[in-house]
Amino acid sequence: MKSVDAPGIDTRLPAYLQLRDRLAARIGNGEWGLETALPSENILSAETGLSVGTVRKAMQMLVDEGLLERRRGSGTYLRTPAFNASLFRFFSVQMPEGQGTIPTSRILSRRVEKAPAPAAALFGEADAIHVDRLRGDSERVLMTEDIWLRQSSFRGFDTLPASNVGPLLYPLFLERFGVFISRAIDEVSFSTAEAVIAGRLGIDEGAPIAVIERTAYSADGRPVEWRVARGSASWFRYRSHVGPA
Amino acid sequence: MKSVDAPGIDTRLPAYLQLRDRLAARIGNGEWGLETALPSENILSAETGLSVGTVRKAMQMLVDEGLLERRRGSGTYLRTPAFNASLFRFFSVQMPEGQGTIPTSRILSRRVEKAPAPAAALFGEADAIHVDRLRGDSERVLMTEDIWLRQSSFRGFDTLPASNVGPLLYPLFLERFGVFISRAIDEVSFSTAEAVIAGRLGIDEGAPIAVIERTAYSADGRPVEWRVARGSASWFRYRSHVGPA
DNA sequence: CAGTGGTCTAGACCACGTC
């Protein structure tokens, strides 16, 4: 077996895992664009000295993890859209099921601040980039979001021109910062609206609200985002798949 | 390629998929117990006339789907416990995190009834087995559950001696009815307690409650259970993983 | 048509459990 030389790669691991890590790193570095095919299995096989089957296993792993998408007869490509769509599942009642209408988004502020305790513990950093944001549809505000980003992963996000920041953050994270969000953990709970939140959502102070706390992890397994989303409990609906998709 | 003869198996499918379906069916029929190893890869290869690699792919698929568990040097076994544990995630705040304390369970009634519209549509059957049940810990009732089971899959469940029905239903489904629950979809929303519900939960009428509607699917992909669980919103917390585990 | 990924084979050697 030939080892896959690269810094930070544990050569005691099986070859296909080393190759997986190597490819994940190259993806994170932005080596391939959204519509550029990765090197084919044969080429990677020749480059690495591994057999095609082993290369296949490494690439398949990245497909299973949601990073790549295979197109028979064409090649293997980066994949972002589907995962992002799945992150808006809490709008499912508001939108016609299955149609991927992207909710509107208005960013109120982006600032480096002292991180709240959960975010600080997660990131291992005292400060974080705080994004304050409203989400809704064309008619009204549905949720308010407080997003904290790991400062060392998204340095400069707070000073990016507003015109570069669209309604979807995760594609931007990949394109500008080489950070691919591969998974997240959501926690749904129930609370009542404080005055500021109530005002933003257009509901009474003390009215019931749903709270979603999300911790998102990059492809290398580190937590890079912690967000708290709040919306009126009355229309709220959260869908979750448990077990194999 | 040699086809894997069996009723209900589409022979146009790739061999590894046919073998997967065949094995899933045999698992559903209860052919192997919880601590009995399945036939080894070599044996299955000889039996089916397929190469070991192809057999491997079929078995790996069932592992990925959560049906099987591989133990190197020993064999491949059925797997139930982990998945069942994961189905009690909504108790995560009440219980010491990570410890699999099984909540208490008290079944109030089991009856064949006219199924509510969502269950009837899901099952394609007008009647269903209705299970009315309370869940909690040693001190108090935490949730009430209304469970509807597909009658044709669980015929006789309503007349099973109570002593045979433990706190966990899914292991029972597998052992008595050969039904393996492989995945589910949860929908979380918030409402207020009607009088009966409030009385059961020991909260005020009109107090906020969390509602979890779950549709559970068997290994062959058919919906076999629809349940609605209700608990006080004040302590409620629901955790969900999105993206690859 | 050439190149891609999808399936499949028939071996090899290894790490690990069980007996």
Add this chain to the structure above:
DNA sequence: ACGTGGTCTAGACCACTGG
């Protein structure tokens, strides 16, 4: 020691995409 699953090889043929 033997059998299990885990990794890996070096091919084969197929279905599909694209120019």
